[in-house]
Amino acid sequence: MIEIRNLSKTYKHHPALTGVNLEIGQEMFGLLGPNGAGKTTLMRILSTLLEPTEGTVRVGGLNLLSDAEHIRKMTGYLPQYFHLYPQLTAYEFLDYVAVMKGIKSARERKSQIGEILQQVNLADKAGAKIKTFSGGMKQRLGIAQALLGDPKVLIVDEPTAGLDPEERVRFRNLLSRSSLSRTVLLSTHIVADIESSCSRVAVLHRGRIAFAGSLAGLQECAEGLVWEAELSEREFAAYEPHEVVTARRTDHGMLCRIVSATPPAGNAAAVKPTLEDGYLALIGGDRRE
């Protein structure tokens, strides 16, 4: 559905994306990366809001530059930060967005909005003002506006940051359901969001694709690099903080999970990597920043 070839974006002299190649089918695809990796830049390009400096993007066979208008109609986008009108009701807001998206028939708007409000579980809040909504309800309304027009591609930028665990699960399930009939591209730096809902994943690191493939493949990036060891408090304090994934106090010191090419001294045991270990092994020392 989406084909990205040799894509680069430079802001003045700052390279935000360099030589990105990716293929995304009709699936729920995760884009993982630390802050500043270039996730938002990539999503804004795919949403036709930003022009690339170099490279080509095809969406459903159409070229992003020459068919931008067509692609915009096929794409729903939920940005990381978006403006909601607090004085409007959920229904009024969605009706306004639907008009902006070119859905001219009032009857068609009413039917779509009713259906989408059901999908995002806000049907009983249609007449409530947005200023009374919780963070999770606002995110669900954000997805509702992106779903208007039944887009073939849904692009969602860090949607779960700031949500409580229950709302995060609810939101992830909503995206999974949406991906049954379309391509969903989910950007996040929360590994658990990818683990629970995506079929494939790419890791963006300093503007480059460091990995693209299955979740099992990402996990394997840390094969042979993950250790569990009980460290004394002194050994623990001497450790590079970015190499310690978890540390729990015990009667004898600290029980640590460590991602490192060299095993910790003493009683370290090699353990099976998790998806998070694979991601941390790839982005490595950048966690120091």
Ligand SMILES: Nc1ncnc2c1ncn2[C@@H]1O[C@H](COP(=O)(O)OP(=O)(O)OP(=O)(O)O)[C@@H](O)[C@H]1O
């Ligand atoms: N308009 C801009 N002008 C100059 N530099 C920019 C601009 N927008 C982003 N950048 C820089 O480009 C790089 C990638 O930014 P981007 O926002 O795409 O990353 P991100 O992975 O989405 O990060 P975050 O999770 O923090 O939003 C960063 O170094 C950022 O400072």
